[in-house]
Amino acid sequence: MTKLTQKVENLGQMTVQALERLGFAMRLFWDSFYWLIAGRKYKQRLRFSQVVKYIKSEGVDALPIVLMLALVVGMMLAIQLIYALEAFGAESQVLLAIAKSVTREFSPLITGIIVAGRSGAAIAARIGSQTVSQEIDALNVMGVVPVRYLVLPPLLALIISMPLLIIAADIVAIFGGALFSVTKLDMSISAYMVDSFNVLVVGDIMQGLIKSVVFGIIIVLVGATTGFYVTNGAEGVGKATTTAVVVSISFIVFADMIASFFLTK
Amino acid sequence: MTSQNHKTPDKVIEVTDLVTHYGTRKILDGMNFEVERGEIRVIMGGSGSGKSTLLWYILGLYKPTEGRIKVLGEDINQISFNEHLKLKQNIGVSFQSGALFSSMSVGENVAFPLREFTDLDENTIRIITRMKLEVVNLGGFHKLMPSQLSGGMIKRAALARAIVMDPKLLFFDEPSAGLDPVVASEIDDLILSLRDNMGMSMVVVTHELESAFKIADRITVLDQGKNLLTASVEEVKKSKNKRIMDLLQRRSRHDKLDPEEYLRRLTQENYTLS
């Protein structure tokens, strides 16, 4: 009995904590854009060079792994879809199926997961260790708004780089599909590629791009929030890194489902 | 310089009836504290008596439960967020742990406030940074990363960053804690010369008696969240207050515990470690 009440109590506490952090993350998002616009007026300028630095470390540096996995996912889709479609004698539809599912679903999802693992973890670790070593307090007492300095630049960097990563992933994943499909369909790779782009409509591409921006925002906000909440020194930083990755990937998958539902008519 | 001083009020800090909590734990309990312009004020008190906490609240890192805090004439809990940001540019802080940015070199750390708040060109920033590093005797060390510095160098680099904007008010938390006596004494000299040459008002937290007596104009002794005494060095030395004498002789309040009671406490059964 007492154990049960304690469990219920713990659950209640965890819910309160989760809601508190959700509120904190929303606040970060709002503040980021406030300082993006009001920064100049209050000597809280966004440094362009900082955004460029993050575009490199979070976008460009993620490109090789994103492209490699996109290629593999494209091939895997081709294998599975041709197998499934053969049952109906509809192998020719594989091109359409790959093009649509890659642009709408797979390339944003795998890119989101990879970037969450790289950048989400990095942001949580960076902000977490700065919280522990009082660097955040130092910023505060100097009059530098931490959100403007630590959250806004990576946020903008991901909002810019995620769509670009997605477009690259789209192309490579379709190419991966082509590698496996062309023999079955008896067509050239270039013809396959051209046909794929022809079956795509603006809505397909847009769905992927919108999702990718949402995922980028989730990754930065979850990483930063977990970082700012770090207590317990170095051990806390390690924990925060893991938490940031697990939580942001979970959110990404849920957000993906919701977005798919609303964007697919 | 004179026009700046002209604007600085007579009382650079006025804390009135401050009550603060961490969670539900009350730390400061009706604290009153004033610092005059040009003064070096030393805050003393046992470990955990709330010295750093008092600084955090004066710096506006947390919101008080009750009471009023005025810094350079402004009530920091009444002014707008943006006015407070501007006010902070007149205040320098050297943290107990240094709190240097670990991803930046010493030089970049010191230059950081200049880059953020001034429109100075790169050349001027370099010169000012160099000058401030020389003030703290770190002239040639600008390229080192904070992780490569010794304890005394960290404190001095943090001090250089704190004074780079020529603040009117400087806070220094435990400047000599953990340093060997020679280095500690050098830092004391530095503090004195900063006040004499730049006219800064300063609040220094320390529990090194010798250092306190050397640099302080007046000493404030904190005890159980209150201002137990604020007095000149001479008066503090002569004080007959038992708590102050304990503090000065570094006796803790647990020293005169009955041995049996002590043993009983150690073997208490409901004492768990987590």
Ligand SMILES: Nc1ncnc2c1ncn2[C@@H]1O[C@H](COP(=O)(O)OP(=O)(O)O)[C@@H](O)[C@H]1O
């Ligand atoms: N951020 C914090 N959260 C909770 N408790 C704190 C925090 N900072 C300090 N404390 C507690 O407040 C008391 C006063 O701490 P502090 O002001 O650091 O003391 P001092 O600097 O005089 O040694 C201590 O008991 C300490 O454990």
Ligand SMILES: [Mg+2]
């Ligand atoms: Mg302290």
